[in-house]
Amino acid sequence: MSTPSPAAGATREGPITPGLLSDIFYLMRRYPLGVAGAIIMSGFVFAAVFATWVAPLDPFTTNARASLAKPGGVYLMGADMMGRDVLSRLIHGARISLAVALGATLIGSGLGAAIGLACGYLGGWFDLIVQRITEVMQALPLLVMALVITASLGPSLQNTIIAIAIPLIPTVSRVIRSNVLSLREMPYVEAAKATGMSEWRIAIIHVLPNTLAPLIVLATAQLGSTILTEASLSFLGLGVPEPYPSWGRMLSESAAEYVRTAPWLVIYPGLVISLVVFGSNLLGDALRDALDPRQRD
Amino acid sequence: MAPVLEVSGLSTVFHTRRGLVRAVQDVSFSVNAGETLAIVGESGCGKTITALSLMRLIPMPPGQITSGSVKVDGTDLLQLDEREMRKMRGGKIAMIFQEPMTALNPLLTIGRQIAEMVMLHDNASRAVAKTRAVEMLHHVRIPEPERRAREYPHQMSGGMRQRAMIAMALACKPKVLVADEPTTALDVTIQAQILDLIGDLQKEFGTAVVLITHDLGVVAETAQRVVVMYAGRKVEEAPIKEIFARPSHPYLRGLLNSIPRVGSARGLDVSPDERLQEISGIVPPLNDLPVGCAFNPRCSLANDQCRAERPAFELKHGDHYAACFQA
Numbered sequence: 281m282s283t284p285s286p287a288a289g290a291t292r293e294g295p296i297t298p299g300l301l302s303d304i305f306y307l308m309r310r311y312p313l314g315v316a317g318a319i320i321m322s323g324f325v326f327a328a329v330f331a332t333w334v335a336p337l338d339p340f341t342t343n344a345r346a347s348l349a350k351p352g353g354v355y356l357m358g359a360d361m362m363g364r365d366v367l368s369r370l371i372h373g374a375r376i377s378l379a380v381a382l383g384a385t386l387i388g389s390g391l392g393a394a395i396g397l398a399c400g401y402l403g404g405w406f407d408l409i410v411q412r413i414t415e416v417m418q419a420l421p422l423l424v425m426a427l428v429i430t431a432s433l434g435p436s437l438q439n440t441i442i443a444i445a446i447p448l449i450p451t452v453s454r455v456i457r458s459n460v461l462s463l464r465e466m467p468y469v470e471a472a473k474a475t476g477m478s479e480w481r482i483a484i485i486h487v488l489p490n491t492l493a494p495l496i497v498l499a500t501a502q503l504g505s506t507i508l509t510e511a512s513l514s515f516l517g518l519g520v521p522e523p524y525p526s527w528g529r530m531l532s533e534s535a536a537e538y539v540r541t542a543p544w545l546v547i548y549p550g551l552v553i554s555l556v557v558f559g560s561n562l563l564g565d566a567l568r569d570a571l572d573p574r575q576r577d
Numbered sequence: 578m579a580p581v582l583e584v585s586g587l588s589t590v591f592h593t594r595r596g597l598v599r600a601v602q603d604v605s606f607s608v609n610a611g612e613t614l615a616i617v618g619e620s621g622c623g624k625t626i627t628a629l630s631l632m633r634l635i636p637m638p639p640g641q642i643t644s645g646s647v648k649v650d651g652t653d654l655l656q657l658d659e660r661e662m663r664k665m666r667g668g669k670i671a672m673i674f675q676e677p678m679t680a681l682n683p684l685l686t687i688g689r690q691i692a693e694m695v696m697l698h699d700n701a702s703r704a705v706a707k708t709r710a711v712e713m714l715h716h717v718r719i720p721e722p723e724r725r726a727r728e729y730p731h732q733m734s735g736g737m738r739q740r741a742m743i744a745m746a747l748a749c750k751p752k753v754l755v756a757d758e759p760t761t762a763l764d765v766t767i768q769a770q771i772l773d774l775i776g777d778l779q780k781e782f783g784t785a786v787v788l789i790t791h792d793l794g795v796v797a798e799t800a801q802r803v804v805v806m807y808a809g810r811k812v813e814e815a816p817i818k819e820i821f822a823r824p825s826h827p828y829l830r831g832l833l834n835s836i837p838r839v840g841s842a843r844g845l846d847v848s849p850d851e852r853l854q855e856i857s858g859i860v861p862p863l864n865d866l867p868v869g870c871a872f873n874p875r876c877s878l879a880n881d882q883c884r885a886e887r888p889a890f891e892l893k894h895g896d897h898y899a900a901c902f903q904a
Contacts, residue, residue, distance in 0.1 A: 467674055467676050468681055472682075474667065474671065475671070475697065476663040485682075485685070489685075490682070574731045
């Protein structure tokens with residue numbers, strides 16, 4: 281450990297061994313947009329976890345007299361056709377939407393990355409066969425595949441996550457595979473071989489961390505599309521079943537019918553979805569830069 | 578003293594669409610502990626493929642080592658299975674590469690990369706390996722090794738990185754160090770420092786060094802013996818003094834004549850005009866070598882015999898071998 285340098289020199293040279301905390305403070309100053317993204321995302325996570333306490337009203341209680349109530353008063357963001365509070369439903373919906381978005385993205389990106397790494401690194405027959413399967417999967421639209429999967433598994437939160445995750449795999453594995461193909465030829469991979477490292481260890485230590493940047497960008501971009509896919513599935517009756525609120529269903533159910541008469545039913549869910557996508561992209565961008573030591577210094 | 582590295586009859590080919598490329602043919606040499614053998618030649622003469630063949634790092638396919646043996650301390654590397662070979666790489670025979678800029682993983686600290694190597698070969702714990710990494714950085718004369726060990730490759734200069742590469746290569750005290758153009762990417766003052774460093778560490782650890790280079794200046798400074806390669810074959814081998822005093826093969830003479838120098842310090846017959854002599858023509862493609870001596874289309878001394886049969890690699894005088902009818 282070095283002695284802390286005087287304040288004047290601290291900005292450029294900095295202490296020689298910064299602790300985790302000062303690292304975090306430094307990164308926060310460096311990536312203010314990332315901090316904004318992190319705040320947005322943690323806000324949603326907080327709302328999802330403590331929905332029962334945060335939500336002003338019960339999301340399931342219907343009230344015929346408040347049907348399509350305008351925003352204001354008790355119903356801060358208005359009420360839907362059945363007189364349920366939109367704000368409370370959005371807060372409770374965060375549970376399902378975030379669970380689906382994070383779950384599907386994590387599973388899809390994780391499996392996709394593993395398959396892409398294996399394909400790119402092993403090559404040969406394995407790659408050939410997996411790539412053909414991938415092409416078949418890519419030929420089907422994401423929604424159609426998800427439909428087939430939920431239809432065969434039955435509607436539930438778990439199955440929705442699986443149904444949305446599986447169609448993500450081909451895209452991710454393709455990107456990672458092509459990235460690995462170029463990384464495999466890097467001199468440091470050859471140098472690692474010259475030190476006697478096994479192929480498997482090289483793949484984990486040298487190749488995988490170098491594919492993180494595109495993986496993070498891809499995953500954060502997909503976070504938004506998974507929420508929308510969940511919306512479509514729910515709209516078709518194959519997503520998370522009623523009466524559980526999901527942002528996607530709130531948006532898609534009301535979009536056609538009420539966009540003129542009760543626009544708050546469309547605007548607020550749409551706003552929330554956009555905000556999550558925006559926040560996750562900001563966070564992802566900053567994360568990608570922060571995890572790359574070349575960008576750090 | 579038995580040589581630490583004994584290469585005999587090594588041949589490496591590549592199966593390509595344009596036919597069989599014989600990149601290395603029947604190359605033999607041996608290096609003693611603490612000795613430096615330089616392999617010199619133009620680009621495309623098979624130097625690097627020879628180095629990679631020693632490490633068994635030729636991509637297979639398309640490459641294939643068709644014959645020969647590479648003995649390190651009596652163990653023939655070409656007979657080992659992949660697992661045993663991995664133990665030898667880095668443990669007994671290590672390599673440093675030409676590009677210090679890209680031969681280190683940009684996402685790992687220097688210390689971590691050296692430590693990985695130590696953990697792999699010496700079954701050391703992470704803590705022990707880290708200490709060793711710092712020690713090695715100190716050995717290669719990197720100032721403030723504790724701090725530098727925590728830095729990433731991009732925070733270091735080219736020379737520093739090459740030092741780090743050397744530290745990594747020597748961390749497990751290998752018997753043989755293969756250095757493939759270790760100074761080519763560095764500027765001249767740094768080159769000298771790196772060569773000195775390799776020399777000092779070699780003395781300290783008794784490492785046998787195979788130095789691959791196209792720079793005869795580097796050869797003169799460091800090597801005890803020199804192998805000259807042309808079109809995948811050895812064309813000349815001699816102790817360092819012989820190489821510069823009495824170059825036998827017209828190719829080596831051409832190489833020496835093509836180096837600019839101050840005055841006529843080397844005692845060679847310097848041409849009276851100031852123009853540098855070049856070797857005309859280019860290295861022939863390895864899948865389409867000329868009949869006879871591979872050098873004959875570019876050689877001013879070539880006669881009918883040179884164009885008809887390949888000269889044998891034989892003892893010319895003293896300790897000086899060459900493959901040339903005219904030598």
